[in-house]
Amino acid sequence: MGMDRDRPIERFLPLRPVEFDVLLSLAAGERHGYGIIQDAEARGVTAVPDVGTLYRALRRMQDQGLIGASARREAPEAGEERRHYYRITALGLQVARAEARRLAALMRAAAASGLIEGVAT
Secondary structure (H helix, E strand, O other): OHHHHOOOHHHHOOOOHHHHHHHHHHHOOOEEHHHHHHHHHHOOOOOOOOHHHHHHHHHHHHHHOOEEEOOOEEOHHHOOOEEOEEEEOHHHHHHHHHHHHHHHHHHHHHHHOOOOOOOOO
16 A cells, blocks of 8 residues: 555656556456456457457556556366466556546547537636
């Protein structure tokens, strides 16, 4: 916990799209890598990350303390294969919320300038 207080949230912003997608997915619960991709597809993300990009992001985000590894579980549909599950950390949740606020402010500014419609200003 003490380490989180020493790391201003703003230093993580802006997030890369793949990082925000990961945090959005994990905010709803633990998932394995392929589950994160499936969740992004279900949310209508048009630029779903490829496997290599995703796993590089997962490693980087673990190193930064934004996500953590959960207990390994057997994937019933994969026989004896095991998958790595990830969870969002308290720091990751704070960063995701800050990024969501940043993006919402950008959307309001775009609407106010007439670039887009339908966003409350």
